[in-house]
Amino acid sequence: MKRVVLSFGFMAVAMTITSLVTEHTLPPLLEVVTFLVVGFAALGVGALIQANRRKARG
DSSP states (O other): OHHHHHHHHHHHHHHHHHHHHHHSSOOOHHHHHHHHHHHHHHHHHHHHHHHHHHHHHO
16 A cells, blocks of 8 residues: 555656646646545545455455
8 A cells, every 4th residue: 555655646746747847837736636536536446346355255
């Protein structure tokens, strides 16, 4: 899980750097927060699916 959190952090930094290089401005805060929220929501759904599969097997 720690690797996943770090990868999302690096992706947010990459978004910021890309925006600075291409548009010479910071990305909107809402865009970065939305990216992180959607990413963690997708991880949560994936974890729930895995837990249900394990429960069904056992």
